[in-house]
Amino acid sequence: MTGRGTPLVEMRDISISFGGIKAVDHVSIDLYPGEVVGLLGHNGAGKSTLIKCLSGAYQADAGEIFINGDKATIRNPRDARAYNIETIYQTLALADNLDAASNLFLGRELITPLGMVDDARMEAETRKIMGRLNPNFRKFKEPVSALSGGQRQSVAIARAVYFNAKILIMDEPTAALGPHETQMVAELIQELKRQGLGIFLIEHDIHAVMDLCDRASVMKNGQLVGTVNVNEVTDDDILGMIILGKKPAKAA
Template identity: 85%
Template sequence: MVDRSGTPLVEMRDISVAFGGVKAVDHVTVDLYPGEVVGLLGHNGAGKSTLIKVLSGAYQGTGEIRIDGRPVQITNPRDARANNIETIYQTLALADNLDATSNLFLGRELVTPFGLVDDAAMEAECRKIMGQLNPNFQKFHDPVSALSGGQRQSVAIARAVYFNARILIMDEPTAALGPHETQMVAELIQKLKAQGIGIFLIDHDVHSVMDLCDRASVMKNGQLVGTVNIPDVTDDDLLSMIILGKMPGAAPAA
């Protein structure tokens, strides 16, 4: 079981994001402890991705973000990276014209003493990490546009885990994957969890959330329906939270 007695790794308090007049995220509070996987569930447009993009620096919201109990300002993706927050985006966010190595190190290139990028050293590192994640991966010199969905996904995952992430955000990491690769991601999540990394997992699939997560926060229409411990609920409870916006049990939360 996850130890939730200490300070949470991440607290997002009272976060709101508005696009024009539309409140995409409406006063939502979630938290995440070390070594924990928190699932974020909800319909399309429920605000899961928007909420999480506030944490990864892609969007600006109101409210407070605390890392290790200490308030932080995250105004762009660079700030998020500086706080060891790594994100695997649903769109993967890969530069299609560059090869796997360049994508892995994008924004954080290794350089030689002359300040030039050290391609050979980066490729060696890339081969190392890909060897762990996806031993079949061989296309180190092709642009990532030439890779399969699963291969592209492993590049995106490698990028998130290579740089000693403490907080990992996975936005539908298995959406493009076959069963074999999905299993690989599940194993990876277990491994990262064991290392004490906190993971926010956005997923549509209630079953995979039941399998992988310790807790689940459900959103509907930009608002938080509630957060539940996975061992305490059934698939149907989660589904009714998603569809009806009702907390399971006697006391439904607003």
């Protein structure tokens, strides 16, 4: 991986355990601008836990994180946002009782000169970005609990994209979606990649990984099995890494 300049993100030797169980055990991964890195593994392999250290939801017990080559301290989601790291969680992390605009700007509300939240302006901005991401979206006044899975997903994606993320973490973004919406997310990932964002994609669907990712890092039982260039391996190689925890010989 040398000769590509400074990585956007470098997570070095990250460890985190919960009550004696090593959820993540000395794992190192990195991400370059304009690159999609897939994170794969069984349920409980530690992918989500590892990535939550980057998004600020968890704090690593050991290890270091570098953003653009500088050591970064990420203690909570606010710190992560300050580094332009945006996360789309598997659970979407939406407040069901609030409307799309309130969710999109949650924690970063637009305010009027008097310090009041500016709902009208936030709704206008939401209409703008949704017009770009999901032109069929109409339910701006309803609480997001009234939205379909795909509509909720587009709110979560809009939230990540709106604030000029440099680093995007997507935790199974298509898990709840139909084929049409899945295609929409795939196109969005390509588009964001062209804009130079770095994307960590946690994904179970091996075909999606082969289509969308440049590299894939596979985890098993909290440890990193290995990282491969997707165009140098077959999907069977990756499946082997996931199931057997062995790195294919030719990509070693």
